[in-house]
Structure formats: C-alpha cells, structure tokens
Amino acid sequence: xxxxxxxxxxxxxxxxxxxxxxxxxxxxxxxxxxxxxxxxxxxxxxxxxxxxxxxxxxxxxxxxxxxxxxxxxxxxxxxxxxxxxxxxxxxxxxxxxxxxxxxxxxxx
DNA sequence: CTATTGACGACAT
DNA sequence: CATGTCGCCAATA
Numbered sequence: 001x002x003x004x005x006x007x008x009x010x011x012x013x014x015x016x017x018x019x020x021x022x023x024x025x026x027x028x029x030x031x032x033x034x035x036x037x038x039x040x041x042x043x044x045x046x047x048x049x050x051x052x053x054x055x056x057x058x059x060x061x062x063x064x065x066x067x068x069x070x071x072x073x074x075x076x077x078x079x080x081x082x083x084x085x086x087x088x089x090x091x092x093x094x095x096x097x098x099x100x101x102x103x104x105x106x107x108x
Numbered sequence: 109c110t111a112t113t114g115a116c117g118a119c120a121t
Numbered sequence: 122c123a124t125g126t127c128g129c130c131a132a133t134a
Contacts, residue, residue: 011131030116034130045131047115052132066116073115081115 002075003052011042015049018108022063025088026106027098029067036108051075063088063106071096 005013014037022028034043050061053075062084066072071092074081082092091099098104 009132034116039130041128042130043116044114044129045116048113048131049115051115061115064115068117071115075115078115 002055005055008052011039011045012049012052015046016053016059016061019050019059019061019064021108022060022106024060025090025104027063027065027085027090027104028106028108029065030072031067032105032107033064047073065098069098069101071098 003012008016015033018033018036030043030046031040034040034046037046039045050064051073053059053061056076062074062081064072071078071082078096082096085092090104093099
C-alpha cells in the first residue's frame with residue numbers, strides 16, 4: 001500500500017507538491033518535474049517518489065510521462081494511466097507514445 | 109557502510 | 122526505428 005504523508009521524506013513530499021500543480025488536461029515529464037524541484041538529475045528518484053503516491057485522488061501523478069513521449073509507468077498499471085489521460089483528452093498511439101506532446105506539455 | 113532497485117534519460121550501435 | 126549501456130539519485134535491504 002501507499003505510504004502516509006507523515007511517513008514520507010521531504011524529497012517525496014516536494015515531488016508530490018509540484019505534481020499537484022499540473023492542471024487537468026495537461027501533462028509534464030519526469031524530467032521537467034525534476035528540474036522544477038531544483039534537482040535536474042534526480043529524474044529516476046522522482047519516478048520512485050510518485051510510485052509511493054499516498055493519495056491517488058488528490059495527486060494527479062498520472063499526468064507525468066516520459067520526456068521521450070512515452071507513457072511511462074503507473075502503480076495501478078499503465079493501461080489505467082492511459083485511460084485516465086484519455087478522459088482528460090490526451091491520447092496515445094498503439095505503442096503508448098503520446099500523439100501530440102507539444103500541445104499538452106506543461107512546464108512549471 | 110555497501111548493494112540493489114526503479115513510474116528515467118542521453119547516447120551508442 | 123530498435124536495443125543496449127551507462128550515469129544519476131533517493132529509498133531500502
């Protein structure tokens with residue numbers, strides 16, 4: 001199960017904090033997120049932090065994809081992530097590659 | 109303390 | 122375009 005906020009590290013909280021800022025209908029990448037928290041090289045660590053998402057409802061971690069345009073992972077499975085994004089108007093092709101990255105990308 | 113892991117990314121082949 | 126390799130970083134065992 002996911003961790004409770006109180007049990008999380010400062011780094012993880014920071015990641016989630018920024019993730020919450022991503023507006024509906026938009027997406028960002030693990031890389032932009034890492035840069036936003038002033039840790040441009042902690043890209044992988046950012047992904048790990050999102051995987052421990054304590055509140056799926058309040059934290060739109062599904063809006064974070066890979067910088068090469070691919071879907072990336074998701075706790076509940078990539079298929080789920082893909083469906084949610086579809087509802088927000090963001091589509092992917094048969095290879096889980098986003099259709100129009102530039103159009104939906106959100107940089108902090 | 110060291111080793112391993114992983115929702116990543118840049119580059120080489 | 123499809124793999125493979127390597128570097129990075131924070132958390133965990």
